[in-house]
Amino acid sequence: MTVRKVRVRFAPSPTGPLHIGGVRTALFNYLFARRHGGDFIIRIEDTDSGRFVPGAEEYIVRALAWCNILPNEGLTSEGSVAEKPDAKNPHAPYRQSQRKALYRKYAEQLVESGHAYYAFDTPETLDALRKEAETKKETFIYNHAVRTRLQTSLVMPAGEVAARLQQDRHWVVRFKMPESREVNMHDLIRGDVTVNTATLDDKVLWKAADGLPTYHLANIVDDHLMDISHVIRGEEWLPSLPLHYLLYEAFGWTDTQPEFAHLPLLLKPDGKGKLSKRDGDRLGFPVFPLAWKDPLSGDFSRGYREDGYFPEAFINLLALLGWNPGTEQELFSLEELVNLFGLDRVIKSGAKFNPDKAKWFNQQVLRMKSNEELARLYQEELRERGIVAADDYVAQICGFIKERATFVKDFWDLSAYFFEAPTSYDEKAVRKYWNSETLDLMELLAATLKSIEPFTNENIEFAVNKWIKENNLNVGAVMNAFRLCIVGASKGPGMFEIAALLKKEEILRRMNSVILKKNHYICLLFNKK
């Protein structure tokens, strides 16, 4: 085996936002490159001018940057791309539209070597042929059986071909697929695959109408020119692998032909088929890393980032869709993934996407974050709510609630009472923990609390427990009612911790508001009973 530098590329088409399947493909390429000390390149395959969507390219780069999937060549995370080759970008440009001039000669090279030919059929002619075949319940295939009957350079006199190339703006270069040949291919994930060319068609490689190549030509030419060593892409490309093999052969590039790995598809969580944008809307989970507003239709799609996912969690769950390290470890940092990743452990079968597990990953990542980091994130929301709070106060709160949350956006519901006195009280909890004697009990508790100095977690715990014991009270009855006064609901961390953090003055204020007003509980209690 010759030692060849690993160079992989992620080559999206800017026809819309990148969905999670695309992100996973990018991730696997990235991990593979870094695992082998190679290059990870982003190349934009924008050879279909008709499907160009403004903002899509920028979206792709931003989405990958959010995931920390950073290319070391090609489109950078800043979104800029070299127009000409330089030291950092030796294979520039990286947008196929900017490489336009380059492809024609490769197409013509194939015509000259007899591997391709010019075809002059109009789209109308082809449509008519397709319809005709359809009525006969057949499938129209543009191949050896029909190409000699159509308008091609294969059957025209050289002079006419030259003339048509001059006048006609709609000719194309088609690959001359061998009539019947076994093509033996190798896939790093699927092993050996053999296909007979008899079932394949003469694919268009280059179009005169816009002067651009189709995917197949551009892809092979650029992978060759960019010295790509491994092509890691979605399974939907497997059927065109024979064509790609044949193209490498026709160009005489088989010695540097990259190795191929076709990744399994991401499927719908329910039912059948591959995951699509609509599934997210239908089942209530994002299929895109970042939210996206379609500039043409105005349609809005939510994103993982906006839904509150951490990029680490998002990457973690994607990595485990179709790959595993063979151990029972499920939580990984990006660096750990880099060290463990290998194509040999990529699964062959498609994976149904499971939104439930996505939440679990986020929960795990969230609780591994430091209180300070969470506080910084939570402060953003607090500011929006017009709440000013000290960082260390918020950090302590984060410490109390982080095991109860899945997202930072859950924090407010879990901790609003640290910032505002409750204005309503959970009905069920009142019914369960409040009775006609509770009010008197709370008055006594308030008196006990008032005498505690300093008002620390330990002191409160000691004093309250002592008071409970001396008066032979029921711990649950006292604590749950106390919680109701302070929190307004039956939830949250230990009451002594809450009390210490909220400080004596605020605790007494909340208790007094209940004791003096009496209304909330009394009404609820007696009306509902």
Place this chain on the structure above:
RNA sequence: GGUCCGUUCAUCUAAGGGUUAGGAUACAAGAUUUUCAUUCUUGUCAUAGGGGUUCGAAUCCCCUACGGACUACCA
């Protein structure tokens, strides 16, 4: 229709011929707790079907079924 790829609990998956088929999510029950959550324990649940090969098959081969991708002058 044709070609190719695939098929282990509901879901993600482990098990490179010999295990009571393992883990995780979800779900359920119990324990712990001043509440909620956490945590812990436990439970339900799978080799698509049929043939071979073999002492022995989830694993190798064949057939069937099912699923998926592709079948554009899209990528």
